[in-house]
Amino acid sequence: MRFALRLSKKWILTGLCLASAAMIVLPGYARRFRHAVRPALVPLSSAGTHVNVHLRTRYNEITGRDTAGEGEKITALKRQIHLMQQMVVHQQGQIQALTKWSGTLKGFRCKLLPARVVAVESLPLRNRRLLGAGKRDGVEAGDVVTTRRLFHETPIALPEKLTALGRTYVVGQISDCAAHSATLLLATDRKFRMNAQIWRMVEPGGKRIVEVKSPGGGRRPITFRHRGKSPGAHPAGPPVPVTATGDGRRIVLKDVAADHGIRSGDVLTSDNSAGLLPLGLSIGRVVRVERNVKAAHFVTVFVEPFADTAGLQEVYIVLPYHEAGPGKSGG
Amino acid sequence: MRWFHFIILIFVALMGIVVQTTAGQLLWFRTPVGWVGPELLAAVAVFVGLFAPRATDAALAGWMLGFAVDMTLSGGGAGLPALLYAAGCAGIFQIRGVLFREKALTQMVIGFVFCVFVYEIWTACDVLIFGRTGGGYFRPILQTLGLSIYTAVLTPLVCAVLKRFQKFLWVARSSRT
Numbered sequence: 001m002r003f004a005l006r007l008s009k010k011w012i013l014t015g016l017c018l019a020s021a022a023m024i025v026l027p028g029y030a031r032r033f034r035h036a037v038r039p040a041l042v043p044l045s046s047a048g049t050h051v052n053v054h055l056r057t058r059y060n061e062i063t064g065r066d067t068a069g070e071g072e073k074i075t076a077l078k079r080q081i082h083l084m085q086q087m088v089v090h091q092q093g094q095i096q097a098l099t100k101w102s103g104t105l106k107g108f109r110c111k112l113l114p115a116r117v118v119a120v121e122s123l124p125l126r127n128r129r130l131l132g133a134g135k136r137d138g139v140e141a142g143d144v145v146t147t148r149r150l151f152h153e154t155p156i157a158l159p160e161k162l163t164a165l166g167r168t169y170v171v172g173q174i175s176d177c178a179a180h181s182a183t184l185l186l187a188t189d190r191k192f193r194m195n196a197q198i199w200r201m202v203e204p205g206g207k208r209i210v211e212v213k214s215p216g217g218g219r220r221p222i223t224f225r226h227r228g229k230s231p232g233a234h235p236a237g238p239p240v241p242v243t244a245t246g247d248g249r250r251i252v253l254k255d256v257a258a259d260h261g262i263r264s265g266d267v268l269t270s271d272n273s274a275g276l277l278p279l280g281l282s283i284g285r286v287v288r289v290e291r292n293v294k295a296a297h298f299v300t301v302f303v304e305p306f307a308d309t310a311g312l313q314e315v316y317i318v319l320p321y322h323e324a325g326p327g328k329s330g331g
Numbered sequence: 332m333r334w335f336h337f338i339i340l341i342f343v344a345l346m347g348i349v350v351q352t353t354a355g356q357l358l359w360f361r362t363p364v365g366w367v368g369p370e371l372l373a374a375v376a377v378f379v380g381l382f383a384p385r386a387t388d389a390a391l392a393g394w395m396l397g398f399a400v401d402m403t404l405s406g407g408g409a410g411l412p413a414l415l416y417a418a419g420c421a422g423i424f425q426i427r428g429v430l431f432r433e434k435a436l437t438q439m440v441i442g443f444v445f446c447v448f449v450y451e452i453w454t455a456c457d458v459l460i461f462g463r464t465g466g467g468y469f470r471p472i473l474q475t476l477g478l479s480i481y482t483a484v485l486t487p488l489v490c491a492v493l494k495r496f497q498k499f500l501w502v503a504r505s506s507r508t
Contacts, residue, residue: 009387016394017417023401023410030409037402041349048353055357119352122403124359124368125454125474130352130403176405183405188365190471191406248365248470310356 035178042132042181045119053313078232079282079306082267085235086199112316113137114148118181127186127246129172129312134180138319143174144194144270145184146281147307148314169306170194170270170283171315182317186309187283192246195271196283197239198253198262198301202226210237211259219259233265241271244283244303251284253301255292262289268303281318282306339499340379340392344399347372352403358481364470367477370446372396374482374489376416377442380423381432381490382497393420397449408456415449422448435487442486446479 023030115133133139146168173194175185185192202208207225214220224236240260242253256262263286270281284303292298351371359368376396383389397416401409423441430437454471493500 009391013387013391013394013417016391016398017414020394020398020410020413020417024408024414027407027409034402034405034409041352041403045349045352048349052354052356055354119403120356121405122348122351122355122372122400123370123450123478124366125450125471125478126404126406127366128405247467248474249361249363310359 031176035181038130038178038181042118042130045130049118049120049313053311056311079267081232082199082201082235083282085232086269089235111138111319112146113139113319115139115145115182115315115317117184117313117315125248126191127172127189127248127309128175129184129186131174131182131184131315131317132180133317134178134182136179137317139174139177139182139317141174141177143320144170144281144318145172145174146170146316146318147312148316168281168316170281171305171307171309171312174317184315186246187244187251187305187307188246188249188309190246190248192244192251194244196242196244196253197269197271198242198256198260198286199235199239199267199269200237200261200263201233201266202236203233203265204228208236208261210261212237235267239269242268242301244268250287251303251305253303255295255298256301258291258297258299262286262299262301264288336500337392337395341395343375343493343500344372344396347375347396348399348403362474362477364473364477367474367481369481369485370400370450370478371482371485371489372400373446373449374442374486375493376420377423377438377445377486378490378493380420380445381427381430381438381441382494383420383424386421386424389424390417390421393417396420406457407460408453411453411456412449415452419445419448435490438487438490439483443479443483446482447476450475450478 023033113133115131115137117129118132119130121128121130131139131145148168170187172184172186172189172192174182175191176183187194200208200210202224204226205228207223209221209223211219212222222237224234226234240256240262242256244251244253246252251268253268266286268283268286270283284305286301287304288302290300290302292300355368355371359366361367376393379392379396380389383392394413394417397413400416401412404412423445430441432438451472454475458468458471
């Protein structure tokens with residue numbers, strides 16, 4: 001009997017190893033299998049994640065990390081101002097386009113789907129999270145995910161009609177989607193890749209020389225000065241289109257032309273030029289610029305995300321609005 | 332090792348994976364090469380490899396633990412952790428005759444070697460086979476080394492906890508301590 005049991009264990013082990021080998025060569029089936037297993041883990045993980053975030057928040061409160069408050073609030077307000085400035089620039093561009101009859105004015109319509117981070121990946125080698133929303137909610141791979149933190153959490157008296165000031169930053173993209181769960185690829189993950197824009201900023205009281213394309217096709221330097229109307233930094237000149245990737249720790253922008261003059265403090269936002277994303281979704285701030293050793297005309301830019309990904313719990317998934325699409329709706 | 336013991340081991344793996352995907356994040360810290368944190372199921376696998384009664388049992392239990400890790404990962408390389416865990420546990424079982432397996436230092440070294448074996452291969456496959464990554468090839472390797480060291484430090488602790496519940500997992504006589 002013992003011999004038979006031992007033999008059967010060997011056969012079972014062989015079968016399981018063959019199944020694993022099959023999962024390696026048939027990744028599509030492996031992905032479906034993972035999707036099928038997830039619902040068993042989600043309820044337990046969800047509770048654990050809540051405990052984790054709760055403990056982290058309380059720890060920050062006790063150690064005073066969360067009351068770094070005033071400076072942070074000012075920074076957040078400056079970002080709001082930056083957002084408004086982008087909107088002004090965008091509106092000016094649209095007015096110009098309408099005036100010339102060269103385009104049509106189309107506002108971006110989207111649905112923000114609230115979702116919750118239910119688990120992290122079991123290894124810290126990848127920066128990914130499991131979200132408690134999936135295909136049944138209209139989520140698809142490629143959808144952008146933002147933070148869902150409100151600015152009025154702190155005890156500040158807000159004007160009556162102002163209901164919520166959001167701190168909405170892009171945290172990543174959906175990479176894989178099951179029926180009731182989805183994998184969020186954080187912006188710092190090594191597989192993350194997204195089109196974005198860098199806004200060159202000019203600080204209060206400062207000026208900045210930016211090379212701008214002239215109508216003739218060449219480039220000419222233009223000096224931008226801070227207008228002094230607000231305490232925050234202003235964007236100087238048009239944004240620079242870039243491709244954002246993650247390196248496991250930060251966001252990296254490779255092979256950016258050095259003559260754009262990107263420097264620390266500049267702001268990275270989502271690229272809304274194709275009309276696929278709402279305006280002004282901030283991603284992060286430039287912290288370092290390195291000249292390429294092999295190509296002197298290019299630089300590598302390192303960006304620190306605005307969002308605190310370690311304590312991420314509540315997020316919005318940005319679902320683009322389709323008129324006829326049955327899967328996605330809203331406005 | 333009876334099937335009842337495997338059911339208990341599945342429960343241990345499930346609990347381990349839930350802790351690792353939730354509260355385990357509290358143990359992570361940020362380094363210049365990325366986040367580094369421990370792999371608790373690797374420590375359990377070391378315990379299984381060192382104290383399981385038979386090689387088949389060790390490999391089977393290792394496969395279960397690797398499969399549990401696998402189910403919480405995303406992207407390419409599905410199936411690989413389970414195979415590597417099974418091979419790692421069987422390997423530890425084969426060499427344990429020449430080890431002082433009750434010693435904390437032994438458990439640390441084995442924990443480190445196990446993690447390097449499993450996760451360096453997994454990372455190499457992820458980087459070389461399953462697609463383009465940012466940050467080059469050197470950073471993920473360093474990050475995996477960090478994970479291995481961190482796990483090695485915690486392995487004796489996990490082994491000490493599991494040793495107390497060993498009678499629920501299997502009955503084994505230690506030949507060399």
